[in-house]
Amino acid sequence: MQRKSDVIVIGAGAAGMMCAIRAGQRGRSVTVLDHARAVGEKIRISGGGRCNFTNINASPKNFLSANPHFCKSALARFTPADFIAMVDRHGIAWHEKTLGQLFCNNSAKDIIVMLLDEMRAAGAVWHLGVEISGVERSEGGFRVLTSEGICEAASLVIATGGKSIPKMGATGFAYRIAEQFGLAVTETRPGLVPLTLDPILLESIAPLSGISAPAEIRHGKTAFREALLFTHRGLSGPAILQISSYWREGDAITVDIEPDVDVTAHLKKAKQANGRQSPQTALGEIVPKRLAQYIVEREAISGNMADLSDKLLAKLADAVQNWSVRPSGSEGYRTAEVTLGGIDTSALDSRSMQAKAVPGLYFIGECVDVTGWLGGYNFQWAWASGFAAGEAL
């Protein structure tokens, strides 16, 4: 193991590898340490195995943070186009799936191989399966105590991610180091996570399990239009994962299954055209049939369309477009794609990611209180914050 280098990066994930590449390219000797047996494990499983590596529309408005301005500098200096240029240089084929989300045509492993090739070319070295037992200040910078001995460097970069998917080795390491050096950490909680329902509601929607429908999900002033999925635990799908980052315990969310349709007008037309039709059938023309049946039963609407007053038709339409549901919780870090909150951005310099009070100490990637929407934004933050630190140290 290399004992002395200019830079030690702890964490060989997306942010840590990008930082090592940039610092190595600038002539720094870089040692990357990780307790996992392989680099970039989250990259490997991301995007269903195809890695949604960036989003061409990425801008600061797609990120949550106590300070929404903090991410601006890094995002402006390493853009989706910069990452696409690297992907293209390595001949990796990609496509846009939807909403600006870019995926590998072949496999997420292509991105890992690319990053390893770039680290090699930049002269960075990496050691895997290394347990870190402590970090100390030394005369020249920092001393890192590991299961393989002591490493020293002038600059120390913490890139150990957040708490999501502990089964894959996620730890609260970054937050502990921040606290050790007196840096504030904002409240952390699971983000981009399925929401659960109480047992009574869950039982009533059990027949819907497996149904996916395009929907608009609202929470306060925030709304996302993507797919909604009913599961045997509650609500999931991209629209729910997105809103979960804004949702808090006890809050209600509003589900609109037909945001683009005037449902009342549709029902009135259906009543005029065929009064003997059941409301399930009329509704089933615009929403999945099982869902139509569930909504009619939930609203306790009986009789044929001809029997329904305008008030009842409006009530039915409201049930489709304004279903207020109060999730009982979330599936937690076990399945969350990201951790919200983290190292308080007021403790960091937004250009370099360096701790203002501890020269030489940097925090990058998911451990910082910057969290992206679903759709390639979190990797873009990892690349951009890693690049910013690699450019500065």
Ligand SMILES: Cc1cc2nc3c(=O)[nH]c(=O)nc-3n(C[C@H](O)[C@H](O)[C@H](O)COP(=O)(O)OP(=O)(O)OC[C@H]3O[C@@H](n4cnc5c(N)ncnc54)[C@H](O)[C@@H]3O)c2cc1C
């Ligand atoms: C299932 C899933 C799918 C996802 N899909 C996407 C997607 O398609 N697009 C997207 O933009 N985002 C996606 N994300 C989010 C994305 O993976 C993360 O935001 C991103 O990986 C964060 O990068 P990072 O480098 O900060 O942390 P990580 O990638 O988590 O890397 C942290 C590294 O630090 C190491 N480490 C942790 N603790 C220690 C310790 N104590 N000692 C030594 N090493 C340690 C870990 O082993 C790991 O290698 C997904 C997340 C999940 C869970």
